[in-house]
Amino acid sequence: MGYLILTVLIALVWLVAVRRSSFKLALHQIFDRKILFSPSAKADYKIFVINRVFTMFISPLLLSQLAIATALYYALHDIAFLQRGVFSDAPTGIIVALFTATIFIVDDFTKYLVHRWMHRWPLLWAIHKTHHSAETMTPITVYRTHPLEGILYSLRGAVAQGTTMAVFLFLFGSAVDLYTVLGVNVMSFVFHMTGSNLRHSHISIRYWPWLEHILISPAQHQVHHSIAREHHDKNFGVAFAVWDWLFGSLHLSEQNSRLKFGLQPSEAHASRISDIYFRPFVDMAQVVRRRFSKLRNRIEGRFSSRTPKAAETTGVRDRSVENI
Incomplete structure (x- = not known):
């Protein structure tokens, strides 16, 4: 709920301060009934509730970060040239900063890889196109995922984060504690402060072109959902656009563009x-x-x-x- 309120505030500031809309018009744009109560949006709300219930039952059966981190932590002891706690004397501030940056980068890069694979491999695309079937987008559309995709991303997160935690715990010892976890949470909060929840919305927030080579703007992710041929398989990144820039899938946002969302008619889902x-x-x-x-x-x-x-x-x- 807090992030939804933050999303509305960011959209309001963008429309009033940057797009020079009146306060009344900005509110009308944000709470556009045609979008928020469209058949696609209503399906989003239902999927959100159903997936939450499903997650309650399936989550205990999935591998956790702790299980992977523990297994890898003890496996590292068998590597002869590695010394446990070799950097344990490093200043706490450096450890927190290094751990926070590393886990965020690793987590984001693995999200990029899995997302790209989902568009490339037909078996995974059959699952992922549930998300792309949304014809109108709201902040709840981010939860419009098939349960199988949710399981896949949960396993991805457990492997990426568990591996990073194990390596840092082995190298830095007990210095990896609550402060490092808080650092990751702060990084996540900053990410949401940049308007990430507006990636799935009808409010098109653009960054400067140079910044869109580094960070994915909400408008860039909306391009990713476009069915236009020139937008096909572009902007797979979640937080960083660097991955798309490096691997040739970057597409900058377009000013005043009218995007059409959804799937091609040949594979369109009903709502x-x-x-x-x-x-x-x-x-x-x-x-x-x-x-x-x-x-x-x-x-x-x-x-x-x-x-x-x-x-x-x-x-x-x-x-x-x-x-x-």
């Missing part, structure tokens, strides 16, 4: 909850079926290409026997 939750399983089954069909045709093609040679060889052998 019915049953379609949103069960359609991905149908799509995944089709992907697997196509893969097996291609594999079978390839095997049959190789077998049939070898058959004439085998027959010819057999014929030669038969004739040789007859001659004898």
Whole structure:
């Protein structure tokens, strides 16, 4: 709730101070009934509640950061050239800053990788396109994810954060404590202060072009949701745009652009909850079926290409026997 209130305040400041809208018009834009009560938005609200209930039951069954961190921590003891607590005497401030920056960067980079894979691999896209099926975006759209995607991202977070925690605990010893955790929380708060919750909204907040090479602006993520051909597979980053810049998927925001969100007509989801939750399983089954069909045709093609040679060889052998 606090982040939602913060989101409204940031949008209000942006519209009034930067876009020079009147206070009344800004409120009307933020609370646009056509968007907040559209069929797509209503589906978002339902998915949010259902996924929260699902998470309550599935979370205890997933691997936790602590389990991975503990396993890796003890595994590091078996590496001969590593010395436990070698940097334990480092100043607390440096440890907090280093741990905070490292875990945030590692976490963000793994989010970028998984997000990119979800667009590249058909089996994962069948799951992820539930998120892209939103035709209007609100801050709740960020929760418009299929439960399978939620599980995948939870495992990603456990591996990324658990690994970082284990390495720091091994190298810095007991100096990695509550202060380092608080540092990460502060970093997360600053991230939300930059308007991250407005990435999924109809309020297009842009950064300066040079900054959009470093940080993903809300407007850039809205470009990512656009169905326009030139926006296809762009801006996978969550916090940092550097990853997109390095790997060729960066697209800067566009002023006064009218973006259309959703999926291509050939793969569009309905806003019915049953379609949103069960359609991905149908799509995944089709992907697997196509893969097996291609594999079978390839095997049959190789077998049939070898058959004439085998027959010819057999014929030669038969004739040789007859001659004898």
